[in-house]
Amino acid sequence: MNRHGDEIVQTTSEQWRDAVAAALAEGFSWFDSLIGIDEVGRPSGGDEEVRVVVRLVRHDPEGDPQGRQLHVRIPRELDQARLDSIGDLVAGAAWYERETHDMFGVSFTGGDDRPLLWHLDTPRHPLRKDELLAARLETPWPGAKDPDDDTAQASRRRTLPPGVPDPQLLDDPSVTPAELVASLGRARSRRARR
Amino acid sequence: MNNDDRTTPGAPTPDAATGHGSIRLIEERCTSCMICVRECPTWCITIEAHSEVLPDEQGHHPSRQRVRTVHVLDEFTIDWALCMYCGICIEECPFDALEWAGPHVLGAADLVGLVHDRHALAEAGSR
Incomplete structure:
Protein backbone atom coordinates (compact mmCIF):
# COMPACT_ATOMS: atom_id res chain seq x y z
CA MET A 1 0.00 0.00 0.00
CA GLY A 110 5.58 -6.86 -29.76
CA GLY A 111 4.45 -3.27 -29.43
CA ASP A 112 4.83 -0.12 -31.42
CA ASP A 113 7.95 1.98 -30.88
CA ARG A 114 7.19 4.68 -33.42
CA PRO A 115 7.68 8.19 -32.01
CA LEU A 116 4.54 9.63 -30.52
CA LEU A 117 5.46 12.98 -29.00
CA TRP A 118 9.11 13.41 -29.73
CA HIS A 119 10.10 13.50 -33.38
CA LEU A 120 13.82 13.87 -33.84
CA ASP A 121 16.26 12.36 -36.28
CA THR A 122 18.54 11.39 -33.41
CA PRO A 123 16.51 9.79 -30.63
CA ARG A 124 16.89 11.42 -27.25
CA HIS A 125 14.95 10.56 -24.15
CA PRO A 126 14.16 13.79 -22.34
CA LEU A 127 12.89 12.36 -19.04
CA ARG A 128 16.12 10.49 -18.41
CA LYS A 129 17.94 12.48 -15.77
CA ASP A 130 21.25 12.52 -17.63
CA GLU A 131 19.58 14.13 -20.63
CA LEU A 132 20.94 17.67 -20.62
CA LEU A 133 18.52 20.56 -20.73
CA ALA A 134 20.15 22.68 -23.41
CA ALA A 135 18.09 25.80 -22.67
CA ARG A 136 19.10 25.60 -19.01
CA LEU A 137 22.76 25.39 -19.93
CA GLU A 138 22.57 28.38 -22.26
CA THR A 139 20.25 30.71 -20.35
CA PRO A 140 21.85 32.85 -17.65
CA TRP A 141 20.39 31.77 -14.32
CA PRO A 142 18.98 34.72 -12.34
CA GLY A 143 19.88 32.87 -9.11
CA ALA A 144 23.60 33.07 -9.85
CA LYS A 145 23.63 36.63 -8.56
CA ASP A 146 24.80 37.21 -5.04
CA PRO A 147 24.02 40.54 -3.33
CA ASP A 148 27.24 40.12 -1.33
CA ASP A 149 29.40 39.96 -4.44
CA ASP A 150 30.78 43.41 -3.77
CA THR A 151 31.76 42.71 -0.18
CA ALA A 152 34.20 40.59 1.73
CA GLN A 153 31.34 38.30 2.74
CA ALA A 154 30.87 37.09 -0.83
CA SER A 155 30.15 33.40 -0.78
CA ARG A 156 32.94 31.26 -2.18
CA ARG A 157 30.51 28.53 -3.02
CA ARG A 158 28.86 28.92 -6.41
CA THR A 159 25.39 27.48 -6.51
CA LEU A 160 24.23 25.64 -9.60
CA PRO A 161 20.65 25.84 -10.79
CA PRO A 162 18.57 22.69 -10.27
CA GLY A 163 18.99 20.27 -13.15
CA VAL A 164 22.27 21.70 -14.44
CA PRO A 165 25.36 19.50 -14.00
CA ASP A 166 28.83 20.53 -12.98
CA PRO A 167 30.21 22.13 -16.17
CA GLN A 168 33.56 20.40 -15.68
CA LEU A 169 31.95 17.00 -16.16
CA LEU A 170 30.39 17.92 -19.48
CA ASP A 171 33.65 17.69 -21.37
CA ASP A 172 34.66 14.42 -19.74
CA PRO A 173 33.76 11.48 -22.00
CA SER A 174 34.30 8.91 -19.23
CA VAL A 175 31.66 10.35 -16.92
CA THR A 176 28.83 7.95 -16.00
CA PRO A 177 25.15 8.94 -15.90
CA ALA A 178 25.20 8.45 -12.11
CA GLU A 179 28.14 10.85 -11.71
CA LEU A 180 26.49 13.40 -13.96
CA VAL A 181 23.22 13.20 -12.05
CA ALA A 182 25.02 13.39 -8.69
CA SER A 183 26.57 16.70 -9.78
CA LEU A 184 23.25 18.32 -10.70
CA GLY A 185 22.33 21.45 -8.83
CA ARG A 186 19.66 20.64 -6.28
CA ALA A 187 16.62 22.51 -5.16
CA ARG A 188 16.66 23.39 -1.49
CA SER A 189 14.78 20.84 0.54
CA ARG A 190 11.25 22.06 1.01
CA ARG A 191 10.12 23.47 4.30
CA ALA A 192 7.63 21.34 6.15
CA ARG A 193 4.16 22.32 5.10
CA ARG A 194 1.85 23.75 7.66
CA MET B 1 -14.78 37.65 -5.27
CA ASN B 2 -12.86 40.34 -7.00
CA ASN B 3 -14.62 41.83 -9.98
CA ASP B 4 -11.94 44.31 -10.59
CA ASP B 5 -11.55 46.11 -13.86
CA ARG B 6 -7.89 45.13 -14.21
CA THR B 7 -8.82 41.52 -14.82
CA THR B 8 -8.13 40.40 -18.37
CA PRO B 9 -11.46 40.08 -20.14
CA GLY B 10 -12.54 36.48 -20.31
CA ALA B 11 -10.02 35.28 -17.73
CA PRO B 12 -11.39 33.28 -14.82
CA THR B 13 -11.96 35.46 -11.78
CA PRO B 14 -10.15 33.96 -8.81
CA ASP B 15 -11.69 34.17 -5.39
CA ALA B 16 -9.73 34.95 -2.28
CA ALA B 17 -9.26 31.33 -1.26
CA THR B 18 -7.98 29.81 -4.47
CA GLY B 19 -6.94 32.70 -6.64
CA HIS B 20 -3.60 32.19 -8.27
CA GLY B 21 -3.94 35.41 -10.22
CA SER B 22 -0.85 37.41 -9.44
CA ILE B 23 1.76 37.74 -6.71
CA ARG B 24 2.30 40.76 -4.49
CA LEU B 25 5.69 41.83 -3.17
CA ILE B 26 5.80 43.27 0.34
CA GLU B 27 9.07 45.06 -0.12
CA GLU B 28 9.83 45.98 3.47
CA ARG B 29 9.90 42.28 4.37
CA CYS B 30 12.23 41.28 1.51
CA THR B 31 15.83 40.69 2.57
CA SER B 32 17.14 39.96 -0.97
CA CYS B 33 18.09 36.48 0.20
CA MET B 34 17.63 35.11 -3.36
CA ILE B 35 15.73 32.01 -2.20
CA CYS B 36 12.68 32.73 -4.39
CA VAL B 37 14.89 33.42 -7.40
CA ARG B 38 16.75 30.16 -6.96
CA GLU B 39 13.69 28.07 -6.21
CA CYS B 40 11.60 29.34 -9.12
CA PRO B 41 11.24 26.45 -11.60
CA THR B 42 10.74 28.81 -14.53
CA TRP B 43 13.45 31.32 -13.60
CA CYS B 44 10.94 34.17 -13.84
CA ILE B 45 12.10 36.20 -10.81
CA THR B 46 15.10 38.50 -10.75
CA ILE B 47 16.56 40.46 -7.86
CA GLU B 48 19.03 43.31 -8.06
CA ALA B 49 20.48 44.15 -4.69
CA HIS B 50 23.63 45.42 -3.08
CA SER B 51 24.95 45.35 0.45
CA GLU B 52 25.52 48.40 2.56
CA VAL B 53 27.41 48.68 5.79
CA LEU B 54 25.05 49.54 8.60
CA PRO B 55 25.45 53.12 9.83
CA ASP B 56 28.00 53.98 12.49
CA GLU B 57 27.96 51.83 15.59
CA GLN B 58 25.65 49.22 14.15
CA GLY B 59 28.07 48.61 11.30
CA HIS B 60 31.47 49.25 12.85
CA HIS B 61 31.51 48.48 16.52
CA PRO B 62 34.80 47.97 18.32
CA SER B 63 33.49 44.76 19.87
CA ARG B 64 33.11 43.14 16.47
CA GLN B 65 35.83 42.26 14.03
CA ARG B 66 33.65 42.14 10.95
CA VAL B 67 31.49 44.97 9.75
CA ARG B 68 27.77 44.31 9.62
CA THR B 69 26.10 44.77 6.29
CA VAL B 70 22.52 44.68 5.14
CA HIS B 71 21.11 43.89 1.72
CA VAL B 72 19.32 46.71 0.00
CA LEU B 73 16.84 45.74 -2.68
CA ASP B 74 17.28 47.73 -5.87
CA GLU B 75 14.92 45.89 -8.14
CA PHE B 76 12.64 42.88 -8.01
CA THR B 77 10.91 41.66 -11.17
CA ILE B 78 8.57 38.87 -12.09
CA ASP B 79 8.23 37.99 -15.74
CA TRP B 80 4.58 36.97 -16.07
CA ALA B 81 5.31 35.49 -19.48
CA LEU B 82 7.37 32.79 -17.72
CA CYS B 83 5.56 32.46 -14.38
CA MET B 84 3.38 29.37 -14.12
CA TYR B 85 1.67 30.46 -10.91
CA CYS B 86 2.95 27.50 -8.92
CA GLY B 87 3.45 29.54 -5.75
CA ILE B 88 6.76 27.92 -4.78
CA CYS B 89 8.26 31.41 -4.27
CA ILE B 90 5.46 32.28 -1.85
CA GLU B 91 5.83 28.99 -0.03
CA GLU B 92 9.62 29.22 0.23
CA CYS B 93 9.98 32.87 1.27
CA PRO B 94 11.23 32.76 4.89
CA PHE B 95 10.02 36.32 5.48
CA ASP B 96 6.56 36.12 3.91
CA ALA B 97 7.45 38.91 1.53
CA LEU B 98 5.40 37.38 -1.29
CA GLU B 99 1.70 36.61 -1.23
CA TRP B 100 -1.08 35.77 -3.62
CA ALA B 101 -2.93 38.78 -4.93
CA GLY B 102 -6.38 38.46 -6.40
CA PRO B 103 -6.84 39.51 -10.01
CA HIS B 104 -5.01 38.07 -12.95
CA VAL B 105 -2.16 39.93 -14.50
CA LEU B 106 -3.31 42.02 -17.43
CA GLY B 107 -2.21 41.22 -20.92
CA ALA B 108 0.42 43.43 -22.52
CA ALA B 109 1.25 44.56 -26.03
CA ASP B 110 4.68 42.94 -25.93
CA LEU B 111 6.69 40.56 -23.77
CA VAL B 112 8.59 43.37 -22.10
CA GLY B 113 5.28 44.66 -20.78
CA LEU B 114 4.82 41.41 -18.86
CA VAL B 115 7.93 42.01 -16.78
CA HIS B 116 6.62 43.80 -13.70
CA ASP B 117 8.98 45.76 -11.49
CA ARG B 118 8.85 46.11 -7.72
CA HIS B 119 6.47 49.06 -7.87
CA ALA B 120 3.97 47.18 -10.01
CA LEU B 121 4.35 44.09 -7.82
CA ALA B 122 3.78 46.08 -4.64
CA GLU B 123 0.43 47.15 -6.01
CA ALA B 124 -0.61 43.78 -7.40
CA GLY B 125 -4.27 43.21 -6.70
CA SER B 126 -4.72 46.43 -4.79
CA ARG B 127 -6.76 48.30 -7.34
Whole structure:
Protein backbone atom coordinates (compact mmCIF):
# COMPACT_ATOMS: atom_id res chain seq x y z
CA MET A 1 0.00 0.00 0.00
CA ASN A 2 1.22 3.48 -0.66
CA ARG A 3 -0.20 6.61 0.93
CA HIS A 4 -2.90 6.88 -1.72
CA GLY A 5 -4.17 3.46 -0.79
CA ASP A 6 -2.85 1.76 -3.92
CA GLU A 7 -1.60 -1.77 -3.70
CA ILE A 8 1.99 -1.92 -4.99
CA VAL A 9 3.14 -5.12 -6.65
CA GLN A 10 6.82 -5.51 -7.51
CA THR A 11 7.29 -7.69 -10.51
CA THR A 12 10.03 -8.69 -12.95
CA SER A 13 10.35 -8.21 -16.66
CA GLU A 14 9.59 -11.92 -17.17
CA GLN A 15 6.43 -11.83 -15.05
CA TRP A 16 5.28 -8.33 -15.94
CA ARG A 17 2.89 -9.23 -18.73
CA ASP A 18 1.33 -12.06 -16.73
CA ALA A 19 0.96 -9.74 -13.73
CA VAL A 20 -0.96 -7.26 -15.86
CA ALA A 21 -3.15 -10.05 -17.26
CA ALA A 22 -3.81 -11.35 -13.73
CA ALA A 23 -4.81 -7.90 -12.49
CA LEU A 24 -7.17 -7.48 -15.42
CA ALA A 25 -8.72 -10.87 -14.63
CA GLU A 26 -9.23 -9.75 -11.02
CA GLY A 27 -11.28 -6.80 -12.20
CA PHE A 28 -8.59 -4.10 -12.29
CA SER A 29 -9.73 -3.30 -15.78
CA TRP A 30 -9.58 0.50 -15.79
CA PHE A 31 -6.19 1.51 -17.18
CA ASP A 32 -4.96 4.68 -15.54
CA SER A 33 -1.39 5.14 -16.68
CA LEU A 34 1.89 3.62 -17.71
CA ILE A 35 5.09 5.59 -17.32
CA GLY A 36 8.76 5.27 -16.44
CA ILE A 37 10.87 6.58 -13.57
CA ASP A 38 14.59 7.02 -14.11
CA GLU A 39 16.14 5.56 -10.96
CA VAL A 40 19.60 7.01 -11.49
CA GLY A 41 20.67 9.05 -8.49
CA ARG A 42 17.72 8.06 -6.31
CA PRO A 43 18.46 7.20 -2.69
CA SER A 44 16.83 3.79 -3.11
CA GLY A 45 19.78 2.73 -5.26
CA GLY A 46 19.39 1.31 -8.72
CA ASP A 47 21.59 3.72 -10.65
CA GLU A 48 21.47 1.34 -13.59
CA GLU A 49 17.71 0.97 -13.72
CA VAL A 50 14.55 2.45 -15.09
CA ARG A 51 11.35 1.62 -13.26
CA VAL A 52 8.18 1.18 -15.29
CA VAL A 53 4.88 1.62 -13.45
CA VAL A 54 1.44 0.71 -14.67
CA ARG A 55 -1.58 1.67 -12.58
CA LEU A 56 -4.86 -0.19 -12.93
CA VAL A 57 -8.07 0.50 -11.03
CA ARG A 58 -10.94 -1.74 -10.02
CA HIS A 59 -14.17 0.20 -9.86
CA ASP A 60 -16.37 -1.38 -7.25
CA PRO A 61 -20.02 -0.43 -7.66
CA GLU A 62 -20.54 -0.94 -3.89
CA GLY A 63 -17.45 0.78 -2.48
CA ASP A 64 -14.44 2.92 -3.27
CA PRO A 65 -12.28 2.28 -6.32
CA GLN A 66 -9.10 0.31 -5.61
CA GLY A 67 -5.82 0.97 -7.36
CA ARG A 68 -3.06 -1.51 -8.08
CA GLN A 69 0.36 -0.49 -9.32
CA LEU A 70 2.71 -2.95 -10.97
CA HIS A 71 6.33 -1.87 -10.70
CA VAL A 72 9.12 -3.40 -12.71
CA ARG A 73 12.78 -2.41 -12.71
CA ILE A 74 14.68 -2.96 -15.93
CA PRO A 75 18.23 -2.09 -16.98
CA ARG A 76 18.81 1.48 -17.99
CA GLU A 77 21.08 0.53 -20.91
CA LEU A 78 19.13 1.42 -24.03
CA ASP A 79 19.51 -1.97 -25.71
CA GLN A 80 18.36 -3.76 -22.54
CA ALA A 81 15.58 -1.40 -21.46
CA ARG A 82 12.88 -3.67 -22.81
CA LEU A 83 9.56 -5.13 -21.68
CA ASP A 84 6.81 -7.17 -23.29
CA SER A 85 4.08 -5.01 -24.74
CA ILE A 86 0.70 -5.00 -23.00
CA GLY A 87 -0.93 -3.15 -25.90
CA ASP A 88 -2.92 -6.24 -26.86
CA LEU A 89 -4.17 -6.74 -23.26
CA VAL A 90 -5.26 -3.18 -22.60
CA ALA A 91 -6.73 -1.11 -25.37
CA GLY A 92 -4.97 2.25 -25.34
CA ALA A 93 -1.83 1.13 -23.51
CA ALA A 94 0.06 1.26 -26.81
CA TRP A 95 -0.05 5.05 -26.71
CA TYR A 96 1.53 5.05 -23.25
CA GLU A 97 4.14 2.58 -24.39
CA ARG A 98 5.06 4.89 -27.25
CA GLU A 99 5.25 7.81 -24.85
CA THR A 100 7.41 5.80 -22.44
CA HIS A 101 9.66 4.88 -25.34
CA ASP A 102 9.95 8.54 -26.36
CA MET A 103 10.61 9.83 -22.87
CA PHE A 104 12.64 7.02 -21.24
CA GLY A 105 13.97 4.89 -24.10
CA VAL A 106 12.10 1.78 -22.94
CA SER A 107 11.19 -0.54 -25.82
CA PHE A 108 8.13 -2.78 -25.80
CA THR A 109 8.53 -6.15 -27.52
CA GLY A 110 5.58 -6.86 -29.76
CA GLY A 111 4.45 -3.27 -29.43
CA ASP A 112 4.83 -0.12 -31.42
CA ASP A 113 7.95 1.98 -30.88
CA ARG A 114 7.19 4.68 -33.42
CA PRO A 115 7.68 8.19 -32.01
CA LEU A 116 4.54 9.63 -30.52
CA LEU A 117 5.46 12.98 -29.00
CA TRP A 118 9.11 13.41 -29.73
CA HIS A 119 10.10 13.50 -33.38
CA LEU A 120 13.82 13.87 -33.84
CA ASP A 121 16.26 12.36 -36.28
CA THR A 122 18.54 11.39 -33.41
CA PRO A 123 16.51 9.79 -30.63
CA ARG A 124 16.89 11.42 -27.25
CA HIS A 125 14.95 10.56 -24.15
CA PRO A 126 14.16 13.79 -22.34
CA LEU A 127 12.89 12.36 -19.04
CA ARG A 128 16.12 10.49 -18.41
CA LYS A 129 17.94 12.48 -15.77
CA ASP A 130 21.25 12.52 -17.63
CA GLU A 131 19.58 14.13 -20.63
CA LEU A 132 20.94 17.67 -20.62
CA LEU A 133 18.52 20.56 -20.73
CA ALA A 134 20.15 22.68 -23.41
CA ALA A 135 18.09 25.80 -22.67
CA ARG A 136 19.10 25.60 -19.01
CA LEU A 137 22.76 25.39 -19.93
CA GLU A 138 22.57 28.38 -22.26
CA THR A 139 20.25 30.71 -20.35
CA PRO A 140 21.85 32.85 -17.65
CA TRP A 141 20.39 31.77 -14.32
CA PRO A 142 18.98 34.72 -12.34
CA GLY A 143 19.88 32.87 -9.11
CA ALA A 144 23.60 33.07 -9.85
CA LYS A 145 23.63 36.63 -8.56
CA ASP A 146 24.80 37.21 -5.04
CA PRO A 147 24.02 40.54 -3.33
CA ASP A 148 27.24 40.12 -1.33
CA ASP A 149 29.40 39.96 -4.44
CA ASP A 150 30.78 43.41 -3.77
CA THR A 151 31.76 42.71 -0.18
CA ALA A 152 34.20 40.59 1.73
CA GLN A 153 31.34 38.30 2.74
CA ALA A 154 30.87 37.09 -0.83
CA SER A 155 30.15 33.40 -0.78
CA ARG A 156 32.94 31.26 -2.18
CA ARG A 157 30.51 28.53 -3.02
CA ARG A 158 28.86 28.92 -6.41
CA THR A 159 25.39 27.48 -6.51
CA LEU A 160 24.23 25.64 -9.60
CA PRO A 161 20.65 25.84 -10.79
CA PRO A 162 18.57 22.69 -10.27
CA GLY A 163 18.99 20.27 -13.15
CA VAL A 164 22.27 21.70 -14.44
CA PRO A 165 25.36 19.50 -14.00
CA ASP A 166 28.83 20.53 -12.98
CA PRO A 167 30.21 22.13 -16.17
CA GLN A 168 33.56 20.40 -15.68
CA LEU A 169 31.95 17.00 -16.16
CA LEU A 170 30.39 17.92 -19.48
CA ASP A 171 33.65 17.69 -21.37
CA ASP A 172 34.66 14.42 -19.74
CA PRO A 173 33.76 11.48 -22.00
CA SER A 174 34.30 8.91 -19.23
CA VAL A 175 31.66 10.35 -16.92
CA THR A 176 28.83 7.95 -16.00
CA PRO A 177 25.15 8.94 -15.90
CA ALA A 178 25.20 8.45 -12.11
CA GLU A 179 28.14 10.85 -11.71
CA LEU A 180 26.49 13.40 -13.96
CA VAL A 181 23.22 13.20 -12.05
CA ALA A 182 25.02 13.39 -8.69
CA SER A 183 26.57 16.70 -9.78
CA LEU A 184 23.25 18.32 -10.70
CA GLY A 185 22.33 21.45 -8.83
CA ARG A 186 19.66 20.64 -6.28
CA ALA A 187 16.62 22.51 -5.16
CA ARG A 188 16.66 23.39 -1.49
CA SER A 189 14.78 20.84 0.54
CA ARG A 190 11.25 22.06 1.01
CA ARG A 191 10.12 23.47 4.30
CA ALA A 192 7.63 21.34 6.15
CA ARG A 193 4.16 22.32 5.10
CA ARG A 194 1.85 23.75 7.66
CA MET B 1 -14.78 37.65 -5.27
CA ASN B 2 -12.86 40.34 -7.00
CA ASN B 3 -14.62 41.83 -9.98
CA ASP B 4 -11.94 44.31 -10.59
CA ASP B 5 -11.55 46.11 -13.86
CA ARG B 6 -7.89 45.13 -14.21
CA THR B 7 -8.82 41.52 -14.82
CA THR B 8 -8.13 40.40 -18.37
CA PRO B 9 -11.46 40.08 -20.14
CA GLY B 10 -12.54 36.48 -20.31
CA ALA B 11 -10.02 35.28 -17.73
CA PRO B 12 -11.39 33.28 -14.82
CA THR B 13 -11.96 35.46 -11.78
CA PRO B 14 -10.15 33.96 -8.81
CA ASP B 15 -11.69 34.17 -5.39
CA ALA B 16 -9.73 34.95 -2.28
CA ALA B 17 -9.26 31.33 -1.26
CA THR B 18 -7.98 29.81 -4.47
CA GLY B 19 -6.94 32.70 -6.64
CA HIS B 20 -3.60 32.19 -8.27
CA GLY B 21 -3.94 35.41 -10.22
CA SER B 22 -0.85 37.41 -9.44
CA ILE B 23 1.76 37.74 -6.71
CA ARG B 24 2.30 40.76 -4.49
CA LEU B 25 5.69 41.83 -3.17
CA ILE B 26 5.80 43.27 0.34
CA GLU B 27 9.07 45.06 -0.12
CA GLU B 28 9.83 45.98 3.47
CA ARG B 29 9.90 42.28 4.37
CA CYS B 30 12.23 41.28 1.51
CA THR B 31 15.83 40.69 2.57
CA SER B 32 17.14 39.96 -0.97
CA CYS B 33 18.09 36.48 0.20
CA MET B 34 17.63 35.11 -3.36
CA ILE B 35 15.73 32.01 -2.20
CA CYS B 36 12.68 32.73 -4.39
CA VAL B 37 14.89 33.42 -7.40
CA ARG B 38 16.75 30.16 -6.96
CA GLU B 39 13.69 28.07 -6.21
CA CYS B 40 11.60 29.34 -9.12
CA PRO B 41 11.24 26.45 -11.60
CA THR B 42 10.74 28.81 -14.53
CA TRP B 43 13.45 31.32 -13.60
CA CYS B 44 10.94 34.17 -13.84
CA ILE B 45 12.10 36.20 -10.81
CA THR B 46 15.10 38.50 -10.75
CA ILE B 47 16.56 40.46 -7.86
CA GLU B 48 19.03 43.31 -8.06
CA ALA B 49 20.48 44.15 -4.69
CA HIS B 50 23.63 45.42 -3.08
CA SER B 51 24.95 45.35 0.45
CA GLU B 52 25.52 48.40 2.56
CA VAL B 53 27.41 48.68 5.79
CA LEU B 54 25.05 49.54 8.60
CA PRO B 55 25.45 53.12 9.83
CA ASP B 56 28.00 53.98 12.49
CA GLU B 57 27.96 51.83 15.59
CA GLN B 58 25.65 49.22 14.15
CA GLY B 59 28.07 48.61 11.30
CA HIS B 60 31.47 49.25 12.85
CA HIS B 61 31.51 48.48 16.52
CA PRO B 62 34.80 47.97 18.32
CA SER B 63 33.49 44.76 19.87
CA ARG B 64 33.11 43.14 16.47
CA GLN B 65 35.83 42.26 14.03
CA ARG B 66 33.65 42.14 10.95
CA VAL B 67 31.49 44.97 9.75
CA ARG B 68 27.77 44.31 9.62
CA THR B 69 26.10 44.77 6.29
CA VAL B 70 22.52 44.68 5.14
CA HIS B 71 21.11 43.89 1.72
CA VAL B 72 19.32 46.71 0.00
CA LEU B 73 16.84 45.74 -2.68
CA ASP B 74 17.28 47.73 -5.87
CA GLU B 75 14.92 45.89 -8.14
CA PHE B 76 12.64 42.88 -8.01
CA THR B 77 10.91 41.66 -11.17
CA ILE B 78 8.57 38.87 -12.09
CA ASP B 79 8.23 37.99 -15.74
CA TRP B 80 4.58 36.97 -16.07
CA ALA B 81 5.31 35.49 -19.48
CA LEU B 82 7.37 32.79 -17.72
CA CYS B 83 5.56 32.46 -14.38
CA MET B 84 3.38 29.37 -14.12
CA TYR B 85 1.67 30.46 -10.91
CA CYS B 86 2.95 27.50 -8.92
CA GLY B 87 3.45 29.54 -5.75
CA ILE B 88 6.76 27.92 -4.78
CA CYS B 89 8.26 31.41 -4.27
CA ILE B 90 5.46 32.28 -1.85
CA GLU B 91 5.83 28.99 -0.03
CA GLU B 92 9.62 29.22 0.23
CA CYS B 93 9.98 32.87 1.27
CA PRO B 94 11.23 32.76 4.89
CA PHE B 95 10.02 36.32 5.48
CA ASP B 96 6.56 36.12 3.91
CA ALA B 97 7.45 38.91 1.53
CA LEU B 98 5.40 37.38 -1.29
CA GLU B 99 1.70 36.61 -1.23
CA TRP B 100 -1.08 35.77 -3.62
CA ALA B 101 -2.93 38.78 -4.93
CA GLY B 102 -6.38 38.46 -6.40
CA PRO B 103 -6.84 39.51 -10.01
CA HIS B 104 -5.01 38.07 -12.95
CA VAL B 105 -2.16 39.93 -14.50
CA LEU B 106 -3.31 42.02 -17.43
CA GLY B 107 -2.21 41.22 -20.92
CA ALA B 108 0.42 43.43 -22.52
CA ALA B 109 1.25 44.56 -26.03
CA ASP B 110 4.68 42.94 -25.93
CA LEU B 111 6.69 40.56 -23.77
CA VAL B 112 8.59 43.37 -22.10
CA GLY B 113 5.28 44.66 -20.78
CA LEU B 114 4.82 41.41 -18.86
CA VAL B 115 7.93 42.01 -16.78
CA HIS B 116 6.62 43.80 -13.70
CA ASP B 117 8.98 45.76 -11.49
CA ARG B 118 8.85 46.11 -7.72
CA HIS B 119 6.47 49.06 -7.87
CA ALA B 120 3.97 47.18 -10.01
CA LEU B 121 4.35 44.09 -7.82
CA ALA B 122 3.78 46.08 -4.64
CA GLU B 123 0.43 47.15 -6.01
CA ALA B 124 -0.61 43.78 -7.40
CA GLY B 125 -4.27 43.21 -6.70
CA SER B 126 -4.72 46.43 -4.79
CA ARG B 127 -6.76 48.30 -7.34
